[in-house]
Every structure is written in structure tokens, then in C-alpha cells.
Amino acid sequence: MNKLNDRVSTVLLTTALYIVAIIYLFPILWLLLSTLKPGSDLFSYPLSIIPENPTLENYSYSWSTMDFMKYFLNTLLVAVLTTILTIIASATCGYALAKYKYKWLSVFFICILATTMLPTEVIMNPTFSVILDLGLYDSLSGLIIPSINTATGIFMFRQYFMTVPDDLLEAARIDGGNEGRIFFTLMLPIAKPVVITLAIFSFQWRWNDYIWPLIVLSDPDKYTVQIALRSIVGADNIDWVLLLSSSVISLVPMLLIFIVFQRYIMDTGATSGLKG
Structure with a gap:
């Protein structure tokens, strides 16, 4: 019984940890993926997280x-x-x-x-x-x-x-x-x-x-x-x-x-x- 309770507690704590990590990482991931989008796709509707045509030109544009x-x-x-x-x-x-x-x-x-x-x-x-x-x-x-x-x-x-x-x-x-x-x-x-x-x-x-x-x-x-x-x-x-x-x-x-x-x-x- 104690082992079952320990296993349930471990699963719940691990799940909560993953949820918190996702909450913190999601805005950062969105930021990184947004930098790979052309300017015309940033506010396109419906919004998409994954860029359809990823490009690194934004970084060269910013650096220059x-x-x-x-x-x-x-x-x-x-x-x-x-x-x-x-x-x-x-x-x-x-x-x-x-x-x-x-x-x-x-x-x-x-x-x-x-x-x-x-x-x-x-x-x-x-x-x-x-x-x-x-x-x-x-x-x-x-x-x-x-x-x-x-x-x-x-x-x-x-x-x-x-x-x-x-x-x-x-x-x-x-x-x-x-x-x-x-x-x-x-x-x-x-x-x-x-x-x-x-x-x-x-x-x-x-x-x-x-x-x-x-x-x-x-x-x-x-x-x-x-x-x-x-x-x-x-x-x-x-x-x-x-x-x-x-x-x-x-x-x-x-x-x-x-x-x-x-x-x-x-x-x-x-x-x-x-x-x-």
C-alpha cells in the first residue's frame, strides 16, 4: 500500500513538474519560432506556432x-x-x-x-x-x-x-x-x-x-x-x-x-x- 501511494505521489509530482515546465517554456518557444517567420506571417489568422516557411533572414536583418x-x-x-x-x-x-x-x-x-x-x-x-x-x-x-x-x-x-x-x-x-x-x-x-x-x-x-x-x-x-x-x-x-x-x-x-x-x-x- 505504501509503495502504491509513493508511486502515485511520484506520478502526480512529475506531472505537475512537466506542466510548470511547459508553462515557462511555451512563451520562449513561441518567441524563438516567431523569429523564423516572415513579417507577413506574424499576425496571420489563424495564428500558428510552427512557421510554414522558416527563414533566418530575420537575424541577418536585425544584425545589419x-x-x-x-x-x-x-x-x-x-x-x-x-x-x-x-x-x-x-x-x-x-x-x-x-x-x-x-x-x-x-x-x-x-x-x-x-x-x-x-x-x-x-x-x-x-x-x-x-x-x-x-x-x-x-x-x-x-x-x-x-x-x-x-x-x-x-x-x-x-x-x-x-x-x-x-x-x-x-x-x-x-x-x-x-x-x-x-x-x-x-x-x-x-x-x-x-x-x-x-x-x-x-x-x-x-x-x-x-x-x-x-x-x-x-x-x-x-x-x-x-x-x-x-x-x-x-x-x-x-x-x-x-x-x-x-x-x-x-x-x-x-x-x-x-x-x-x-x-x-x-x-x-x-x-x-x-x-x-
Whole structure:
């Protein structure tokens, strides 16, 4: 009886999993198949998912129409620099919060966590005012600097460093290591799972960021990919062929990132809870 119940539960859970997967994958599949249709077939009635005359000309049209290399380089520069600076800032702050014994650090940590309760729209106005005063408006630096510190990254590093025994730090200090050397040669390598996880998250956040670049940038030569895609949408009409195929092209870098770092993601998930 128990085996029958287990089998029924497994079948039901597996079926539910397939249904959820189909719900998530169906819009993506429709997008991909729509990019293979000629423009005249996109809104033909009745609507069809499978293109009758599939073609790749839409992608060549998008690549020749959109200056993708310029937008890719702008977005890549912002995403990479922000990710590197975010990891360094979050790791150093998390290390201090985890290993330095000062009462005011606990209050500081609570204030950092409190920022996660604020909607992004609330802090945009003061952040934009600071960017204007610093002369960083309409520059890639205006995108990078406000995005460096994240409460999520600080929290991740702080919680990870809390699991590192204090005896390890004391032994390193007795051996003559200063705080900077201990951090960069000992603590940061130990936190490799968190570094990889935060790097992937940060890169994804910056690559897909839309609202902040829309506010800060006005020069088309400095547009990121997401702002460039938005510029396709006109006031009176939309070039759907260009928009759909360009959207798929913009997903390629993130797909490559996942393929390259998939093994590290799996290793992070499997070993992040294991401490030797």
C-alpha cells in the first residue's frame, strides 16, 4: 500500500513538474519560432506556432540594422566592471561584519538589511541627484558606481564567513599575515562558492537592467542592449521582426554564460553546505 501511494505521489509530482515546465517554456518557444517567420506571417489568422516557411533572414536583418557590437560592448563593460567591484566590496564588508567584534557593526548590518525593504523606485531619486552632482550623468560610470554595493552580496559573504573558524584567522595572524593578505589569500579563496554565485547574479542583473540605464543615459552611442531594444518601439508603429529577432540575439551572451559556468553553478550548489 505504501509503495502504491509513493508511486502515485511520484506520478502526480512529475506531472505537475512537466506542466510548470511547459508553462515557462511555451512563451520562449513561441518567441524563438516567431523569429523564423516572415513579417507577413506574424499576425496571420489563424495564428500558428510552427512557421510554414522558416527563414533566418530575420537575424541577418536585425544584425545589419542594429549596431549590436557597440551595445554589447557597452553592456559588457558595465556588467563586468560592476560584477568585479561588487564582489570586492561585498566580500570586504561581509568579512568585517562577520569577524570584527564591534557593537556598532551589528547596527550597521541591520541598516544594510533594512535597505532591502525599500522599493527601488524610492532610492532612485536621491541616487540620481548624487549622480548629477558628481557629473556622472550620461556616462557608463553613472551606471556602474551606484550598483556596486548590494545588500544581498554583503549578506551572502557575511553568512559564509561566519562559518569560518576564528582559529584559522588567529593562526594566520600569528604567522605574520596582515589583514589585507589574510583576506585576499585566505578568506576570499575559501569563499569561492559565494564569489561564483554572486558573480553570476550580478552579471545577470546588470545585463538585464533597464530602468536605471533609461534614466541615466541619453546618448545613443552609450546605450546598453536593453535600452537599444526599447528604442525599436516607436510611438506609432513597431518593427516586430526587428524586435523579436533582436531580443533573441540579446539573450545569446547570457546563454553562453550559463553554458560556460554551468559546472561551477552545480558545484556551488552541491558543496556550499560542506565545510571541511
